[in-house]
Amino acid sequence: MPDSYRFMPLPLVGLTHAPQLPSVQRTARPHDPAVTLFTDLHHSACVVAGHHDGLDQTLHLMMRAGVRMVFVSGADGSLIGMVSAEDIQGERPVLHAATRRVSHHELTIADVMVPLSQWPTVDMSVVRTSRLGDIAATLRDHGLRYLLVTQQKNGQTVLRGLFSARRLEMAMNITIEPGLHARTFAELEHDLAHH
Template sequence: MPSLAEFQRLPLTTVSGQPQLPPATHAASLTDPAISQMTDLRLAPCVTVDHRDGIPATLHVMQRAGVRMAFVAGVGGELIGLVTVDDLQGERPLLRAINDHVAVDELTLEQVMTPRAEWRVIDAWQIEHSRIGNLAATMLEHGLRYLLVAERGQHGSLIRGIFSARRLEAALGIELASGPRSRSFAELEAALMH
């Protein structure tokens, strides 16, 4: 095995002008490989939150991490669900709070998450030879905002990646929404008042 001493150091320079970050999304076409739009969890970090966490704290963590979806971990650290910003700011928490006779801020993620049993996944081997058009059509047909990519392992499924409808919409310049979307608390309140 080579030693670190065998490698030449690379030259460093200073930043010139006003530094900028690259755009978050790149234009894509329906015929591009689907995998080009997948967030690969082997390379990109994902956010995991505890099932006992509250909605405001979770939204803060997600905002700080710059993500719109987080996995929910149970007592032993196993994945038991997922939550999205749309779920947490939409009607789901309000309806659950009304049903349970509690304040929205008293709800835990376990009460509002999408449980693992309801996840819709696609096998990783299918993605390897698919196009973005196949993926977009699938997400549109099933009304999915997120699609998890799973790989079969010795001890069950390994979540390898995530497709986001928001990312696809930005890359393709089209909208993948079908049917009614979750409303914010303000929109729901306004609808209930009329």
């Protein structure tokens, strides 16, 4: 093997004190390419919870993984839904527990997830030519907190990645959906009384 192809170990340096963790201060503008804030599942870990997992167990999984949304797998391991921290901590579990007359601890992720059939998606070919403002407008107009991106590969639809409203809001310093959780407790009680 020629010397130009030899690899050399890098010099290592010991730490004398604890290093600071980096803080991500990602800022973006509406005209920036959409891919700048795209979470590509080819390069990011995909967090999956089982459909029979409990709500508290799944929240704990989210905290450990540092995410606010997980995909849900069925008994055979295939994707059947997705659930966000907002879904678990919002009104959905309260309404479902009241309707079924069960305690909150008896609910599973399958009870509060958004099923696969209700996932609005966009194709990666569209994302490649889109801007962040287009993504924000899509999230706002459709009342979404996550926009899932699919791609055609070998004749099959593959989940490629996603956009998070929270990530866009933080980077662009905007509010994508004011009032998403603005329902009053009186409205919640009204819904409970009529189920």
